[in-house]
Amino acid sequence: MITADTSVREQIVSTADRLFYKQGYNLTGINQIIEEAGVAKASLYYHFPSKEDLCVAYLKRRYERWLAMLTKFLEGITDPKERIIKCFECRSEYLLDNDFSGCSYIRIIAEMPQRSAKINKQAILNKEKQRQFFIDEVKKLRRIPGNSVNDFANAIFLLFDGATVQCQVYRELSPIDNALKALKILF
Amino acid sequence: MITADTSVREQIVSTADRLFYKQGYNLTGINQIIEEAGVAKASLYYHFPSKEDLCVAYLKRRYERWLAMLTKFLEGITDPKERIIKCFECRSEYLLDNDFSGCSYIRIIAEMPQRSAKINKQAILNKEKQRQFFIDEVKKLRRIPGNSVNDFANAIFLLFDGATVQCQVYRELSPIDNALKALKILF
Amino acid sequence: MITADTSVREQIVSTADRLFYKQGYNLTGINQIIEEAGVAKASLYYHFPSKEDLCVAYLKRRYERWLAMLTKFLEGITDPKERIIKCFECRSEYLLDNDFSGCSYIRIIAEMPQRSAKINKQAILNKEKQRQFFIDEVKKLRRIPGNSVNDFANAIFLLFDGATVQCQVYRELSPIDNALKALKILF
Amino acid sequence: MITADTSVREQIVSTADRLFYKQGYNLTGINQIIEEAGVAKASLYYHFPSKEDLCVAYLKRRYERWLAMLTKFLEGITDPKERIIKCFECRSEYLLDNDFSGCSYIRIIAEMPQRSAKINKQAILNKEKQRQFFIDEVKKLRRIPGNSVNDFANAIFLLFDGATVQCQVYRELSPIDNALKALKILF
DNA sequence: TATGAATGAGCATTCATTCAT
């Protein structure tokens, strides 16, 4: 059993996670992070060689948070079609819980066009995990629209990302509804 | 005879447009803009009261650029289904021409979660124009999948935005292909 | 009869007068003046070669305003002692009317320690006129405390300036009352 | 052994003190301060959150300087009347030593009509300490002109401030002489 | 007279990072 929750490192990551996601990476300064985390600046640089490394930790954490939430949503549900729909409903709740701040990986890339290798790797990794989820579920379907697992999974994945960014832009959940309607047309 | 193309104001806007889109809004400083534009700092602030106002001009300009490109792509094409597909192909070329920098409106919102009223208004306006394009084309269709103009247009719009952000994330055009395949399943 | 009140020059001076006195000379920019005056920047520089020249015009105007107010206050009063007291009461009203902004000449010197010759000359001139007023009144007195016209006039002048700056500092009129009490002790 | 006199913080405050008093607060830029202090800009902002906070430190320091000088002047003198006169003589020397730059509290208020709470508080505090000095001395007098401790102390305080600002305006010490003459009339 | 446009120098402040302890 780990009690790292109150450690300096944990304080830094959780604060950075909150601020990066709420305010954006570039608009969140190191000073604000250490102030709100209640740690010294040099402590931050002891645990994270640079702001960029802190960003990687933030992206990892965001994925873990999403995965935990999704897992809970899918609990006891076996029907693949239902699981896909649940995933969209989960995103709806996630965005509602997080002030419509969108997808952290997409956003970090939107903020840093010349993204570093580290950040790029982490962001792509997280997105691929999401794509894989849809592929896994589509594989379980008895009838696959379009007859291609990948094509159908990718279609769902596009709707998923499209809905996520539109929710962020419009600050409302209707794009998720639109995506669910699109799914009905597709299925 | 107007030679406005080389005016100070035009120099500022075109330089800002290029840099904001390539590097991101927050990572592009006023100093770099005036340096590359070859104008004095006070000249920039004479024409644009703040960086934010310059951002609005940039968003307007991006839409105009996209519209001009799309109009050219659609020249002579009347079939609505074909026009929708052409729109995706146009986006493909747009992203290729612009180093996979994605959608300027989505990005500006990703960069500035606490976006100002001015910027929000311009971004939403531009996105709604795009949605309207799809609605107009869907209306012209003989058979509408799902039997609802708005639902089908919104589905296309989700694929369009989803493909745009995925192209940006992966720095490749395959998401556009995925969107076109999804369209085929839908139609 | 002159109707210059609406002329460009008059607009500039009256606006500068108001803003310099309310906000301070250094904290009032040319831009704010021309904006609130509703004139072009070059128009200001046509009438006043520099901000400094505008400052001189401001100091002149302040003195004229004070003199007009004082003249009205003294109307029909001949007793020198009473006239001196009235002068303090006039200052009280002046400060109340002008948001306790103190003496414009003292303030301009406080703001610009390395004051220019022009401004210095105008400020000293205005202050000397005030000193002369006290000298003139003291001369009319039957009995002069201290037996020296200049010494007694200077004492009053010190109380006058002391009260003015203290009213400004404390933003209340009690220093004027203190000065009047001091006068009673002196007389 | 403490060598705080040469610390970065001390360098900043002493330089700011000198420049604010000589040139005025608004005419002294942060750049000049750090340059003459020989420290980095960020070091200044590490010790003082804003220029305003540096101003408060400056005002405190000015009072300490004045108090030290006055204390030395009053050494061994017990007669209250003599102590009051010495206080004026001390001011004379203070102004001579400091290029007739007047009273820092009065000047800062003259420069910043919309003064901040912090600065206002410090300025008023310092002025009240001076007033209290006069009250304390007047209380010790055997015979109090006007029969009111406060009224007489306030009269002296007005002469003190009046003389200070007039010395600043005229750049000469005669107003102090005038004040001493006024004191003689009063006593 | 009057003006829109342009400018170089300067403003206060914040950035991510490093170093000595």
Place this chain on the structure above:
DNA sequence: AATGAATGAATGCTCATTCAT
């Protein structure tokens, strides 16, 4: 493992002034 202090470079923005028309 943790910190207080220090920094060079950059941030967005404003200054008084000038010039061509």
